[in-house]
Amino acid sequence: MPMPPLLVRNTGFYFLAGGINQAITLMLWVVLAWWLPPAEIGVFALAIFVIDLLASVSAMGLEHSIMRFYYDNQKSSLLIQSAFLLLFLCLIVTVSLFVVLQSLILKLLPNAVILSQYTWLFALLITTTTLSNVLVIYYNAAKKPFAYTINILIRTSVFFIAALVLVGSGTSILGVFVASTLAMSSATILFLWKERPFTKPSSLSFGISYRMFLYGFPLMLYGILNFLVTYINRIFLDHNTDLASVGIYNFFLMIAMQANAVWSAFNRSWTPEVFSNLADGKDIESTQTAKMAFLITFLYLFVFTVFVAISELFFLKLVFKPIYFDHRSLLYILLVGPLFTGVYTVVHPHIYFSKQTIKILLVSVIVSILYLFSTFFIVKWWGIEGAATSFTGMLTAFALAYVVGFKATSRIPSRVVAWCFLLVTLMAIAIAILLVTSSTIVFWMVILATTILTYWLGNIDEYRKIVHSAIKEKIRSLQ
Numbered sequence: 001m002p003m004p005p006l007l008v009r010n011t012g013f014y015f016l017a018g019g020i021n022q023a024i025t026l027m028l029w030v031v032l033a034w035w036l037p038p039a040e041i042g043v044f045a046l047a048i049f050v051i052d053l054l055a056s057v058s059a060m061g062l063e064h065s066i067m068r069f070y071y072d073n074q075k076s077s078l079l080i081q082s083a084f085l086l087l088f089l090c091l092i093v094t095v096s097l098f099v100v101l102q103s104l105i106l107k108l109l110p111n112a113v114i115l116s117q118y119t120w121l122f123a124l125l126i127t128t129t130t131l132s133n134v135l136v137i138y139y140n141a142a143k144k145p146f147a148y149t150i151n152i153l154i155r156t157s158v159f160f161i162a163a164l165v166l167v168g169s170g171t172s173i174l175g176v177f178v179a180s181t182l183a184m185s186s187a188t189i190l191f192l193w194k195e196r197p198f199t200k201p202s203s204l205s206f207g208i209s210y211r212m213f214l215y216g217f218p219l220m221l222y223g224i225l226n227f228l229v230t231y232i233n234r235i236f237l238d239h240n241t242d243l244a245s246v247g248i249y250n251f252f253l254m255i256a257m258q259a260n261a262v263w264s265a266f267n268r269s270w271t272p273e274v275f276s277n278l279a280d281g282k283d284i285e286s287t288q289t290a291k292m293a294f295l296i297t298f299l300y301l302f303v304f305t306v307f308v309a310i311s312e313l314f315f316l317k318l319v320f321k322p323i324y325f326d327h328r329s330l331l332y333i334l335l336v337g338p339l340f341t342g343v344y345t346v347v348h349p350h351i352y353f354s355k356q357t358i359k360i361l362l363v364s365v366i367v368s369i370l371y372l373f374s375t376f377f378i379v380k381w382w383g384i385e386g387a388a389t390s391f392t393g394m395l396t397a398f399a400l401a402y403v404v405g406f407k408a409t410s411r412i413p414s415r416v417v418a419w420c421f422l423l424v425t426l427m428a429i430a431i432a433i434l435l436v437t438s439s440t441i442v443f444w445m446v447i448l449a450t451t452i453l454t455y456w457l458g459n460i461d462e463y464r465k466i467v468h469s470a471i472k473e474k475i476r477s478l479q
Contacts, residue, residue: 015266017149021156022258028160029254030319032167032176038247038323040173045234045250046112047177050105051122052231055129056223058094060086061216062134064352069212070141080138080195082208086216091130095123109235111243118174125177128184135191147194151187159183218361225368229394232372233387236379245384248327253391256334260395263338263345266296270349289346290413294458296342297423301451304335308444329434332443333388336427337395343420344399351406359406367401389431396424419457426450
């Protein structure tokens with residue numbers, strides 16, 4: 001069964017926009033890594049950990065609620081105003097806690113003293129980050145990829161230009177935080193201006209706000225846990241190594257997170273398509289889900305294989321500072337993790353549409369507790385290599401837990417489950433080889449073999465023929 005035309009168009013649009021956004025961000029951090037010492041990037045990692053954590057709390061799971069409730073009641077003004085009510089209340093509480101608990105934060109993170117030196121700047125950053133990240137989700141729900149892309153690219157462009165100007169002027173790492181605040185503020189103001197017809201207070205519904213709170217609160221807790229398990233290694237490294245190690249790890253982690261964000265582009269078109277079909281009473285064939293899982297796996301592995309080959313030949317030595325180039329194996333290990341995020345992204349809408357938020361939270365809590373307990377000792381014993389390995393292990397564990405845990409209730413194909421287990425085995429072998437032998441060649445060969453296996457098992461050649469035929473047809477129509 002071919003993919004719906006709207007899904008193909010929106011997916012391509014989001015991938016293109018996401019690629020531009022991630023390329024700009026990567027370019028910026030490569031430049032900043034040359035200008036700033038690793039210890040300064042370590043300070044950034046610790047401070048932004050606190051900011052993003054509090055932004056997740058104040059969002060109250062609304063990034064999920066907006067997507068879900070849009071398909072119950074597609075009245076934009078009602079949805080936006082109901083979201084605003086919750087955001088306003090949550091931000092008051094969160095920002096107040098940030099200001100009041102400064103002494104406690106500094107006791108836990110003594111190297112993040114910058115938070116107390118510029119408290120109100122970071123309070124504003126929490127506010128604008130929350131608003132910008134939550135409100136833009138409305139465009140995904142309403143299937144407005146162009147509006148979403150404009151908002152995100154303006155935010156990224158402002159951040160890119162402001163960070164280069166400020167850091168280049170000698171503001172050090174503080175310039176990055178000021179640039180981020182300007183970028184988030186710009187995106188929020190743009191949304192409010194563009195959607196001003198839908199921001200009338202008369203459209204407010206306390207009932208919808210309450211239902212969004214009930215739906216979003218467990219997912220907010222889930223989001224906090226997900227955030228902690230993603231970034232807690234920064235804190236463990238800070239307590240067991242030094243700021244330079246935190247900076248090196250965080251630099252590579254930011255690159256890996258940009259790769260992980262590729263699936264957000266796919267998710268922004270795939271999830272609304274699945275949600276709208278399920279809301280209309282349509283069924284999503286298991287074969288379509290399985291084919292999609294193999295396709296996105298192959299695409300990621302193919303790009304990863306090419307990236308490692310080019311990087312080893314000349315690329316990374318040209319663009320990375322020597323201290324980062326010497327630790328490039330950390331980047332390869334971290335980049336394995338997003339592979340499993342891709343598989344999870346395919347089954348994600350099936351899980352969330354069934355409104356099993358309590359079960360989602362339960363699975364998240366169990367996996368998170370096990371991960372946090374184990375990674376504490378892994379980082380303590382193996383340092384920066386342990387941090388990279390545990391990050392990839394975390395993404396793998398979450399994907400497996402959701403695919404297996406929701407297989408029956410969300411009708412996840414058995415073929416996808418089996419494929420996940422095979423991928424885990426192959427990637428574990430590749431990482432073990434890299435850690436034990438430090439041989440990037442053997443590591444690359446295992447990745448290449450997995451790519452070929454995916455192409456064969458997923459019958460990817462069928463997609464190649466479809467795309468080739470579509471291109472030929474388009475060329476004929478233009479002649």
